[in-house]
Amino acid sequence: xxxxxxxKRISDKSDSKKGTGGYEETTVECPECGSRDxxxxxxxxxxxxxxxxxxxxxxxxxxxxxxxxxxHDQRIKRSRxxxxxxYTIHDKGLSTMIDWRNRDAYGKLISSANRAQLYxxxxxxxxxxxxxxxxxxxxxxxSELDRMASALGLPRNVRENAAVAYRNAVNKxxxxxxxxxxxxxxxxxxxxxxxGVPRTLxxxxxxxxxxxxxxxxxxxxxSRELGLKLMPTSPIDYVPRFCSxxxxxxxxxxxxxxxxRQAQEKELTSGRGPTGVAAAAIxxxxxxxxxxxxxxxxxxxxxxxxxxIRNRYKELAEELxxxxxx
Ligand SMILES: [Zn+2]
Numbered sequence: 001x002x003x004x005x006x007x008k009r010i011s012d013k014s015d016s017k018k019g020t021g022g023y024e025e026t027t028v029e030c031p032e033c034g035s036r037d038x039x040x041x042x043x044x045x046x047x048x049x050x051x052x053x054x055x056x057x058x059x060x061x062x063x064x065x066x067x068x069x070x071x072h073d074q075r076i077k078r079s080r081x082x083x084x085x086x087y088t089i090h091d092k093g094l095s096t097m098i099d100w101r102n103r104d105a106y107g108k109l110i111s112s113a114n115r116a117q118l119y120x121x122x123x124x125x126x127x128x129x130x131x132x133x134x135x136x137x138x139x140x141x142x143s144e145l146d147r148m149a150s151a152l153g154l155p156r157n158v159r160e161n162a163a164v165a166y167r168n169a170v171n172k173x174x175x176x177x178x179x180x181x182x183x184x185x186x187x188x189x190x191x192x193x194x195x196g197v198p199r200t201l202x203x204x205x206x207x208x209x210x211x212x213x214x215x216x217x218x219x220x221x222x223s224r225e226l227g228l229k230l231m232p233t234s235p236i237d238y239v240p241r242f243c244s245x246x247x248x249x250x251x252x253x254x255x256x257x258x259x260x261r262q263a264q265e266k267e268l269t270s271g272r273g274p275t276g277v278a279a280a281a282i283x284x285x286x287x288x289x290x291x292x293x294x295x296x297x298x299x300x301x302x303x304x305x306x307x308x309i310r311n312r313y314k315e316l317a318e319e320l321x322x323x324x325x326x
Contacts, residue, residue, distance in 0.1 A: 030054055034232050035273030037308060048216065051273020051304060053201035055217040134170070137180055141166055144184040144209075151207040152199060154192065162191035165226065174225050178218055181209045186219035190228055198233040200275055202303030235260045235269060235277035238302070242282055245301040246293050255285035259316060268319050272312065276304045280312030287324055 028047075029036055035051035047056040102110050102118065110118060142163055149159040165187040169175060175183055185208040192199045201219075205212035223230070236257055243253040259281040263269050269277050279302035286293045295306045302309075317324050 028056075029271060030056065030273065032230065032232065033273045033275070034271060035276065036271045037273060037276070046217075048213070049273070050308065051276050053212050053216045053303070055213065055220050137175075138167070138170065141170075141180050141184045144181060145188055148185065148188055148204070148207045152203065154188075154197065154199075155195075158188070158191050158195045158197060161195055162187045165190055165222075165228070168226055169222050172225060174222055178221075179210060179214070182214045182218040183222060184208075185210060185215045186222050189215060189219050190223055190230065193230045193233060194228075196237070198237050200238075200303045233274050234264075235274040235281065238275055238278040239282065242278055242298070242301050246282065246286070246297060248282065248286055248291055248293070249289075252282070252285045252289045252291055255288060256281040259284055259320065259322075262320050263316055266319060268315060273304065273308070275302045276308040276312050277316075278302060279304050279309050280316055283309055283313050284317060284322060284324060287326065288322070 028038055030038065030049035030052060032054045033049065033052040035049055037050040038056065039048050039050045040046070041048055048054070049056060102115050104110055145159055145162050145166065149162070162184075166184055169183055169187065185204050189199065189201060189204045192204075201212045201216055205215055208215060210218075222228075239253055239256050239260070243256065256278070260269070260277060263277065263281070279298050282302075283293065283295060283298045286298075295309045299306045299309050313324075316322070
C-alpha cells in the first residue's frame with residue numbers, strides 16, 4: 001500500500017484515543033463486507049475498510065463542488081481565471097454563458113429595461129443548457145458503463161441494472177459535486193453485487209478512470225442515498241475467479257470451497273472480509289495440492305494485503321486442524 005505511513009491500523013492501542021468518530025474500535029464492522037479490518041486514513045480523516053475498500057465515514061470530509069463563488073469579489077476573481085473544465089458540470093463547463101455582469105461589451109452599465117431582457121435570456125439559457133447537457137452526460141455515463149462492463153466480461157443484466165441505478169442517482173441529483181465516472185463505476189459495483197456476480201473494488205477500479213478510493217467513497221454515498229440494501233457476499237462467490245486468475249485447477253478450487261464451508265459452519269468467517277477469507281482458503285488449498293502460490297500472488301489477485309492472508313490462513317488452519325507444511 002502506497003500510503004502505509006500515513007495510515008495506521010485502527011487497532012493500534014497508542015492511537016485509540018485519537019479517533020475522529022466515536023467508534024468502538026474493536027467492534028466496528030464494515031457495513032458492506034462485515035470485516036473488522038478497518039484502517040484510519042489520518043490525512044483525509046476517513047475510515048477505510050481494508051478488505052473491500054469501502055470508505056466508511058466520509059461525512060467528515062464530503063467532497064463538495066470544486067469551485068464556488070460566495071460573493072461578488074470572489075466571483076470576479078474566479079471568473080477571470082475561468083471555471084475549471086469538469087464533468088460534474090453538465091456540459092463539462094465549456095459552453096458560452098451570457099455574462100452575469102450587467103455591463104455591455106464596453107463595460108458600460110446596461111439600462112434597466114435591457115437588464116430585464118438579459119435576465120430572461122439568462123434564465124432560458126440555463127434551462128436549455130441543463131437539458132442538452134443532461135442528455136449528453138447520460139449518454140457518456142452509459143457508454144462508460146458499457147465499456148467497463150465489457151472489459152470485465154459482465155453479462156447484459158448487470159449493465160442494465162447499473163444503468164437503472166445510475167439514472168436513479170441522476171434523478172436524485174446525486175451526481176452534483178461528483179464525477180460521472182465515479183458514480184458510473186460505483187453503480188456497476190453495486191449492480192454486480194445485486195446480480196450475484198460480485199467484483200472487488202480493485203477489479204472495478206482497474207477498468208475505471210477513477211481510483212478505488214474514489215469509487216469506495218462514491219459508492220458509500222450513492223448506496224446510502226438510494227437506499228440500496230446489499231447482502232454481504234460469501235467468500236465462495238470469489239473463489240472461481242480468484243482461482244482462474246491464479247491458474248489453479250478445479251480440485252484446488254473445490255478444496256478452497258470446502259475449507260470456506262467448514263469455516264462458515266464454525267462461524268470463523270464473521271467479522272472477516274469475504275475476499276480475505278477466500279484468498280486464505282485458496283492459499284491453503286494451493287499448498288495442500290502441491291500447487292503452491294505465494295501470499296503475494298494470492299493477495300494481488302484478491303485485492304487484499306499479505307498481512308490479511310497471513311492472519312486469515314493461520315486462523316483457518318488452526319481452527320480447522322489443517323496441517324500446513326511449507
Ligand atoms: Zn468492507
